[in-house]
Amino acid sequence: MKCKKIRDIILSDYTDGELSSDRQKLIEDHLKGCPACREFLEELTGGIVTPLRESGHVKPPAEVWNRIERAIGEKEKSGAGETLLDWIKARAELPVLRRKPAFVLATILVAFLLAGGITARYFSERRGVNTYIEEQFDFLDSLANGNGDSYEDNGFSLDYFLL
């Protein structure tokens, strides 16, 4: 293999321990005979990967937990819990909503119609509707995540519709 190809592998799979033992051995054999690639590896490991690996975890300040505890306490006290609108807003963070807002709005509409159509009892107990729609969202989200990058194409949010 050429040095260029070897270095491509060093930059990812080799450094990250993702190679099969055969492929790993192939790279190591090359390194034994190639000082230039050895130097490349040392620079990558010593100059870049090791400092990142050694940087370790940063602990959040204690106030963070205090604020969480307080926020939860307030939420519980206010009692009523989330409204359906809160619930939809919370789901507006799902990546699928950013990517395909029209599709999702249509789905929400259909979900409501279905939920209403199946039985009126669902509407008398909001929780049931929520769970049902939640499952649909999980499903949509899993579909959306199956096809490619989540972060490349956003710039649109359902928040604009709901606020």
Add this chain to the structure above:
Amino acid sequence: MKQIPKETILRASRGDMEAFKEIYDISSGFVYTVVYRIVRNSEDAQEVTQDVFMSIYQKINTFRFKSSLKTWLYRIATNRAINMYRKRAKEKGRKVTFEDNIKYDSDVFNKTAVNFEREHAEKLVKAMLGSLPCEQRACIVLKDIEGLRYQEIAEVLGIKINTVRSRLKRAREKLLALKETGESSHEM
């Protein structure tokens, strides 16, 4: 990382505050680290971390044990951090680029700075992460700081393994190139 016992998750999902605190104690270190390394300032990192745990508190009863809680936590934390970073970048009315960070911190790339005093090491890490675009930075954080496997990173970010691989590769190429520029400009 210490594992979060299933029983603790179940208790937390019934609203047990003590169990929820246990989950926080085990996971807040890595959640905060991932968020902090992506958003790159502690104020936003605290806000996002709080938001992440509030969201977990509210949704933990929908957790189905299909993936690990750890993956779920990484996923929420990374997504929220990226969103916060983007929001801030938008507010500034421009993309936070690469060059901005380099001008600011270029001297930490020189060799004496890499001589591993803690402070310099931290400066170097900040400068490196700051010179990467957000998507590449998230991958580097999950890989080099958190030690996740490609498969796990792909799940956390909702991208293909090959995308993980190419982002890591491009990120490291960029960091190597920067390091070289830093070193040569220092020698001049």
